[in-house]
Amino acid sequence: MKAKELRDKSKEELTTLLAEKRSSLIALRFDVSARQHKSYSDLKKTRKEIARILTILAEEKSKK
Numbered sequence: 001m002k003a004k005e006l007r008d009k010s011k012e013e014l015t016t017l018l019a020e021k022r023s024s025l026i027a028l029r030f031d032v033s034a035r036q037h038k039s040y041s042d043l044k045k046t047r048k049e050i051a052r053i054l055t056i057l058a059e060e061k062s063k064k
Contacts, residue, residue, distance in 0.1 A: 001049060006056050018053045021046055 006014065025046045031037035 001052070003052050003056065006052055011057070011060060014053055014057055018050065018057075021050045021053065025050065 006017075009017070025043070028037060028043050028046060032040060032043060
């Protein structure tokens with residue numbers, strides 16, 4: 001998801017999305033370690049999405 005799309009979402013939507021991404025990151029880590037999931041790039045993509053969400057939440061917090 002692009003940063004522009006994330007900025008259009010409300011704070012509640014972002015926190016919900018953040019929780020979903022964090023839980024999917026945990027599941028991906030287990031799958032990769034058990035060799036059930038072969039794409040390591042999904043881990044990187046999920047971590048970057050989490051970072052984008054956290055950055056936007058921090059920007060909104062600093063504006064107020």
